[in-house]
Amino acid sequence: MTNHWIDIKNSDAVLIIGSNAAEHHPVAFKWVMRAKENGAVLMHVDPKFSRTSARCDFHVPLRSGTDIPFLGGMINYILEKELFFKEYVFNYTNFAFVVGKDYEFNDGLFSGYDPKTRKYDQSKWAFEKGPDGGPVIDETLKNERCVFNLMKKHYSRYTLKTVSDVTGVSEENLLRVYDAFCATGKPDKAGTILYALGWTQHTVGVQNIRASSLIQLLLGNIGIAGGGINALRGEPNVQGSTDHGLLYSSLPGYHNLPVSTWQTLADYNKANTPVTTVKNSANWWSNRPKYVASLLKGWYGDAATPENDFCYEYLPKLEPGEDCSYMYVMDKMYHGKIKGGFIFGVNPMNSFSNTNKMRAALDKLDWLVCSELHNSETTDNWKRPGVDPKTKKTEVFLLPSAHRIEKAGTISNSGRWLQWFDKAVEPGGQARNFADIFVPLVNKIRDLYRKEGGILPDPLLKMHWTEKFDPEEWTRRINGFFWADTKVGDKEYKRGQLVPAFAQLKDDGSTSSLNWIYAGSFTEEAGNKSKKRDASQTPMQANIGLFPNWSWCWPVNRRILYNRASVDLNGKPFNPKRAVIEWDGSKWIGDVPDGPWPPMADKEKGKLPFIMTKDGQAQFYGTGRVDGPFPEHYEPAETPLDSHPFSKQLSSPVYKFHTSDMDQMAKAADPNYPYVLTTYSLTEHWCGGGETRNVPNLLETEPQLYIEMSHELAKEKGINNGDGVIVESARGRVEAIAMVTVRIRPFTILGKTVHLVGMPFAYGWTTPKCGDSTNRLTVGAYDPNTTIPESKACLVNLRKADKLTEIA
């Protein structure tokens, strides 16, 4: 989230799209309702009417996979009617940057496309460069290749009629949302967009979110109270686990894992450290070498020196462009290329797309280590229904894991608040937390290397490690230490003392930090700030519910990101009634500003607000995404249409997929699979249900798999409420109970009726007779930027079941 949970109350217009927030974040939804009490308009745009819709002023049903037309239509509406916030757009965005002559967009394809590799040459989209290598800026907008002009041209195609035809949303409903939300383009109004997996789980997932950025920047809604683009993070510590980079291509703190072409730390830094020519751009990532050196120092301690590149050589290096995300790992596994590994606290055999392939792939492993609270579809895959265990070779070690109340440490909530939790009771039975599994395991491996030798032992033997896990010691390591006596201002720090903030991190080996964004969370002066329980606030802070003294928030306790965009060039809030920060003539008050510099009116020292972009400006046009500099509509990989009016390019030209015998897909407008399926979670179950199905009271409230369908479709198929139903896709077959409802209605798409059905994915065979994985139906087609599968839209057929075997 750019903002945080409580801040939603400051909004004048809440657009919930790609999320069923009331169902999935029920407690935080009180802040949405608080906004409503304050007079905000609440809108829910989603394929089905849900608990969220019921709380909103209105619900607008949208065919799954058509968010970009919906948002593109809004961008067009803002530009045509000039509803954008001019001062904000002119001062804080790249609207006037001139794009290079190689950029083109023709009939759904951007320039630089290679159909053989299904990839774009992104260099074709580069900005025009001036004599100093910096951007060419034409604030008169006379150049037709200015970002603003290109954007206007691109979205002029997103007319009300075309958008309505493709999304299935009536023009009247489109206007209701556009009018209500675009009213926040005024300096004293705020609109927030709340999204979740309903946006990410598409082959255009990243571009869904990019489209929302365009809207929020046009309306001046980023950096302000009640604004922002707020990813409602679902998983328990998914903010923290992402910050700590448990992802193949990341190092902790949002750095890339090295690739083979970066052989030295200097190569790495050169490729990953942006250089700007814009004088008043903070270009924060120019500090990256300090953060990477401090990370390596944290990992390798005294062994890491400037002379040996801080042991950079020890890091594994990928081949450029290699994808090792879970869908690719599972595909390699299916082809017998993986020998063994760990699956901790996740249940892929129920919650990953195209589950039948996942289950078959897992059989190919020699050995598997799982750590879980309960048996799951993953741990017990070798004895799944229809399989003879005596034919399955995989050796499985199943380790009982501790639950939250049984361990201590920190988590980071969706608003980036770092919250400490204490250990209340000892783990049940012989259960252990994950670190008390990994630390002794690694120590046993180290012992084996010491005794036997082996290949490349140094990365293991020379690392700064521990004999026994102490959580708070690692909270300190994450914050970071001085490794040499250092003077900061008037204050002297000794080797071994905590660094006070990331501004003190160095690239000379004198500091460590396992994650620079958390530097400052645990200091000599204030202790462990994640433990803070102080609700005190200044009246200015209390006005917007900032709570700066409760816990701590990355970065540097800044509660609202990009908050320098909430003020004008003189540092005065655009909206004085809900000020986030304000320059009082000598300093900033309110939230912690995005950097200490004075307002931009100070031509020497002032800085642009978007400090994480190279040139300091927010980007309507960006060259960093592999599928285009502007979001463009493409149908889902499996679509009920064989054409759409935006272009001849039916689906994304660059979405990723696999080609094994178990990666079947329906044709476009396939008569064998005429219905759109979307999937979702439930309040009473946690995602795939691996935990909650084992809690009797929760299972009782939501006991079995169902399929929601309209009365019209049910009638057409001769299905009654409560009947057993067989649902089939090109990849699998699932049993469910029919829930015939007005919550889902048929869509009219380009004059044709399209039916959509919805199913939760919380059920699996290890809980007897509740049904089995819905994801056996979902598709193996992935966003080209993130490789997230398109679990929210695929094609199915269905019929009344004669007999059910999975559900009692």
Place this chain on the structure above:
Amino acid sequence: MNTTRRSFLKLMGVSAVGLSLGQLGFDLAEAQAYASKLKIEGAKEVGSVCPFCSVCCQIIAYVRNGKLVSTEGDPDFPVNEGALCAKGAALFSMYTNPHRLTKPLYRAPFSDKWVEKDWDWTLNQIARRVKDTRDKDMVLKNEKGQTVNRVDTLFMMGTSHASNEECAVIHQAIRSLGMVQMDHQARV
């Protein structure tokens, strides 16, 4: 007097150290009689965080004699203000349900059953397999002769259930083993 439910309960507890009921400004005899029968009476309060979505509602675990006796939302936490959803409200059953795994289990190749094992044996077996695979499959140089120091045949999946500290431990361990295939629920 601004008395939240939590400070009210605290005051109930404090009456033992001499705070008179009169200081609360109203008659609490009935409530006090009720509170004395609460299952949390005399239990230690431990601050924790609900283990589900990223709202991260703070909770209070009540512990007596090392045993969990109750859980509830923390009314002082500004985000959840004491509230919990159906899952959060079911936390107590989550910890006490009969399906919890309690011992390391082992399933041998082609076997049709789990066998209980101790931790030491189990971790020794895993360490053996990790080292053997790493030693056999470590790629020191790629085809171009560039140093890559990676193992392509091992993987790690998980987890957003881990604390930040556990994540830091896992990440450091995985990279030092030379593993590149690591992923978790951020990509769902």
